[in-house]
Amino acid sequence: MTLLDRPRTTGPVPVVAARTAAPVAERVVVRPAEVQAWVAEQAALLEPAEIVWVDGSTRERHELLQLLVTNGTIEQLNPDLRPYSFIARSAESDVARLESRTFICTDDEANAGPTNNWREPAAMRAELQGVFRGAMRGRTMYVVPFAMGPIGSPMARFGVQLTDSPYVVVSVGTMTRMGDAALEQIARGASWVPAVHSVGAPLAPGQADVPWPCNDTKYIVHFPENREIWSYGSAYGGNAILAKKAYALRIASVMAREEGWLAEHMLLIKVTPPTGRSYHFAAAFPSACGKTNMAMMTPNLPGWTVETIGDDIAWLWIGADGRLRAINPEAGFFGVAPGTGLRTNPTAVDALWGNTIFTNVATTPEGDVWWEGLTDEKPASLTDWRGEQWTPASGRPAAHPNSRFTVSARQCPSIAEDWDDPEGVVIDAIIFGGRRASNVPLVVEARDWDHGVFMGATIASEQTAAAEGTVGELRRDPFAMLPFAGYNMADYFAHWLDFGRRLRRSARVPRVFQVNWFRKGADGSFLWPGFGDNARVLEWMVARIDGQVGAVDSPIGSLPMPGGLTLDGIEIDDAALEELFRVDPEAFLAEADDIERFFASFGERLPAELQRQLALLRGRLEAARG
Ligand code: GTP
Numbered sequence: 362m363t364l365l366d367r368p369r370t371t372g373p374v375p376v377v378a379a380r381t382a383a384p385v386a387e388r389v390v391v392r393p394a395e396v397q398a399w400v401a402e403q404a405a406l407l408e409p410a411e412i413v414w415v416d417g418s419t420r421e422r423h424e425l426l427q428l429l430v431t432n433g434t435i436e437q438l439n440p441d442l443r444p445y446s447f448i449a450r451s452a453e454s455d456v457a458r459l460e461s462r463t464f465i466c467t468d469d470e471a472n473a474g475p476t477n478n479w480r481e482p483a484a485m486r487a488e489l490q491g492v493f494r495g496a497m498r499g500r501t502m503y504v505v506p507f508a509m510g511p512i513g514s515p516m517a518r519f520g521v522q523l524t525d526s527p528y529v530v531v532s533v534g535t536m537t538r539m540g541d542a543a544l545e546q547i548a549r550g551a552s553w554v555p556a557v558h559s560v561g562a563p564l565a566p567g568q569a570d571v572p573w574p575c576n577d578t579k580y581i582v583h584f585p586e587n588r589e590i591w592s593y594g595s596a597y598g599g600n601a602i603l604a605k606k607a608y609a610l611r612i613a614s615v616m617a618r619e620e621g622w623l624a625e626h627m628l629l630i631k632v633t634p635p636t637g638r639s640y641h642f643a644a645a646f647p648s649a650c651g652k653t654n655m656a657m658m659t660p661n662l663p664g665w666t667v668e669t670i671g672d673d674i675a676w677l678w679i680g681a682d683g684r685l686r687a688i689n690p691e692a693g694f695f696g697v698a699p700g701t702g703l704r705t706n707p708t709a710v711d712a713l714w715g716n717t718i719f720t721n722v723a724t725t726p727e728g729d730v731w732w733e734g735l736t737d738e739k740p741a742s743l744t745d746w747r748g749e750q751w752t753p754a755s756g757r758p759a760a761h762p763n764s765r766f767t768v769s770a771r772q773c774p775s776i777a778e779d780w781d782d783p784e785g786v787v788i789d790a791i792i793f794g795g796r797r798a799s800n801v802p803l804v805v806e807a808r809d810w811d812h813g814v815f816m817g818a819t820i821a822s823e824q825t826a827a828a829e830g831t832v833g834e835l836r837r838d839p840f841a842m843l844p845f846a847g848y849n850m851a852d853y854f855a856h857w858l859d860f861g862r863r864l865r866r867s868a869r870v871p872r873v874f875q876v877n878w879f880r881k882g883a884d885g886s887f888l889w890p891g892f893g894d895n896a897r898v899l900e901w902m903v904a905r906i907d908g909q910v911g912a913v914d915s916p917i918g919s920l921p922m923p924g925g926l927t928l929d930g931i932e933i934d935d936a937a938l939e940e941l942f943r944v945d946p947e948a949f950l951a952e953a954d955d956i957e958r959f960f961a962s963f964g965e966r967l968p969a970e971l972q973r974q975l976a977l978l979r980g981r982l983e984a985a986r987g
């Protein structure tokens with residue numbers, strides 16, 4: 362059995378993955394002198410007990426997992442129920458991204474912009490030298506080369522992360538193309554981003570370790586002008602897997618602006634209607650607002666398929682053919698567990714059959730996992746994410762609301778054949794969305810690219826458990842990139858407008874839509890069934906792309922005509938449907954006032970086009986108010 366093969370028999374499954382019978386032939390990978398020099402320099406600062414260069418092999422992963430079991434960081438699940446899978450219970454203080462401790466250090470504060478925490482680079486460097494000095498004492502420092510994007514793609518980018526967390530190494534191993542293959546490219550001259558990560562828990566001689574080492578003081582620091590990342594104190598996902606949000610969004614967004622492409626917090630899917638012709642969509646929703654679920658959607662429409670290309674990050678560029686193309690730079694999924702169930706997302710549940718690391722979910726007495734929404738019925742007793750006994754009467758969630766699974770993309774049954782095509786896929790439409798209990802309709806189409814940029818720039822969403830803060834609080838999250846843009850958001854808007862101008866000179870400009878799966882009725886329940894039924898919205902979009910259906914003009918954009926959505930097979934009454942699409946001019950004028958305040962925070966730097974779009978919106982709303 363290789364690591365990724367689904368067991369075909371119901372017979373006993375080995376407790377651990379079978380090791381290759383013969384040792385893998387020693388491959389000689391040149392360690393680039395530049396990387397070696399940097400590693401030596403950092404080792405002098407961090408003072409690790411040992412240095413290990415990570416090769417990315419299955420054997421190495423296996424040994425790291427065994428080490429993590431020995432350390433108590435992870436526990437193996439019952440191999441009969443969940444082959445070669447593990448549960449990690451984090452420290453209670455280390456469960457989400459920390460936006461308040463995320464810093465962008467640019468020479469000029471204005472280049473970080475009002476939405477980022479700025480620090481003066483020299484002062485931050487001096488501070489970090491103190492923080493990181495001796496941070497890895499008593500621990501192993503892993504040197505982790507990685508590639509973002511398929512190796513061989515013109516879009517692939519490289520990095521090397523140092524970390525003292527084996528949990529982070531195995532996570533990077535799932536989320537990126539990690540090890541020798543990436544190092545080889547660096548040795549051949551590919552440029553690379555250095556990233557230093559420490560859990561900030563040095564061990565004195567003889568000091569016993571804890572299962573989840575971390576530090577109450579945390580830093581996630583970016584020097585976009587030097588393309589450098591420093592992270593301290595956390596082993597949680599986006600704080601520690603530096604290839605992901607820190608590199609593929611914050612640093613890459615800066616590279617993308619300079620080089621004329623886009624680094625976005627977007628899923629990528631391939632949608633095939635019964636006609637057999639495929640369409641590709643890129644969709645930006647804020648954290649925990651439905652990207653993974655849409656990426657793995659099982660369409661509730663006969664004859665339709667949705668295939669997965671990416672679930673969190675997309676890099677987009679204009680290809681030689683003038684078309685908008687995109688790749689998923691990642692190699693795995695770091696997905697939200699709660700709400701992922703057989704009814705809502707059978708594809709994800711299937712992908713998690715084995716070879717999965719779960720973090721902060723609950724476990725059953727049989728040694729399997731559980732979280733809210735996995736099954737309709739709650740198990741009678743569980744061990745909760747904190748490791749405490751739990752019953753349905755406990756009155757608290759068994760899994761942390763931001764509990765996650767980490768699984769290879771190749772294990773996803775809906776993964777598209779061309780998901781790792783080095784040339785990417787051609788994008789037909791871009792979707793923006795957010796979590797809005799009120800105001801925002803199920804779907805609306807932008808009038809053109811610039812109006813679409815205005816839509817993206819003004820997305821607001823209720824906060825989720827993916828980052829610290831008050832869950833449910835409404836905030837502007839432009840392009841779902843509020844925590845992820847590595848430069849001034851006003852310049853980011855300008856870059857999108859400019860990108861549209863370049864696209865207009867080419868074959869076809871993608872359509873832009875806005876969606877909201879989360880509008881609620883007076884009783885507080887969701888008006889729209891969501892999940893697989895979101896395919897009905899995709900169906901309308903495809904018809905719009907092909908110019909097959911008209912639309913109703915509204916002050917905020919084009920809406921489906923009455924009867925324009927296929928609703929066979931779902932129960933939704935007329936009142937709910939009307940509320941789903943209701944555009945209230947008064948409420949949107951208040952929204953426009955809020956947008957004006959948001960735009961004002963950017964001062965002179967805000968592109969004039971966005972002010973013009975706001976004025977046009979107000980004009981249309983005033984007219985609709987009569
Ligand atoms: P990040 O990984 O944090 O970027 O999140 P994400 O955007 O991938 O969100 P994800 O798909 O994991 O969904 C987050 C939560 O929203 C889960 O609890 C889902 O069950 C829920 N959700 C997703 N899609 C829908 C939908 O169409 N309707 C409703 N009501 N809930 C949804």
Ligand code: SPV
Pocket residue numbers: 457458597598599600605606647648649673695827828
């Ligand atoms: C998000 O918060 O948008 C995530 C999870 O995708 S993390 O990797 O922690 O950023």
Ligand code: MN
Pocket residue numbers: 626647648649673
């Ligand atoms: Mn995300």
